[in-house]
Amino acid sequence: MSWQSYVDTNLLGTRKITKAAIHGLDGSLWATSKGFSVTPTEAQALIKAFTDASGIRANGLHVGGTKYIALRADDRSVYGKKGSGGVVTVKTKQCVLIGAYEEPIQPGEATKVVEGLADYLIGVGY
Template structure:
């Protein structure tokens, strides 16, 4: 299965996640939903800061695709942001980081979708 299929079929197709990406921990976007263009600075933040410097993440928020979220939670296992009806989950796996945004759906529903895929990828070594 291609990385794009994971984004399209396991995140976006659920109807709970509206924008998503899979980013390699060593850098680079492996796959992203249509129109979800993370800048190099946003990618660097995800791979280099989001899970290692929680104070910076909490203080500065999370900007993705030009939209800034307030940080709700920042720890080595998950970073959560929210602003209004929109929210985001950043969840690391062994080799990648999943990014899943939701809008207009309960946060818990979005979290379950992204976490489920992250757990699967960890289980198969990714």
């Protein structure tokens, strides 16, 4: 299965994620949904937040040109909120999954999808 298939099928295909991307831990783009672009600067800031969240706690989390308020940041997951939408990002051994959602999708629905795919990828060595 290609990385694009994970974005299209496992994230967008659930209809609980509206935009998605997968980046390597070096910031490189592995796959993304159409029209969703996480800049190299945004990717690097996000990856840094898994070890030091002070930057996103002070300045917000920027993903795909949207600024989110950081709700959670630890060594596995970083969640952000903007209005009635948000973003769920989860780090695996080799990559970062990014899933954005908008109303009427509930945060818990989006979180379950991204965290579930991360659990699977970690289980198979990614």
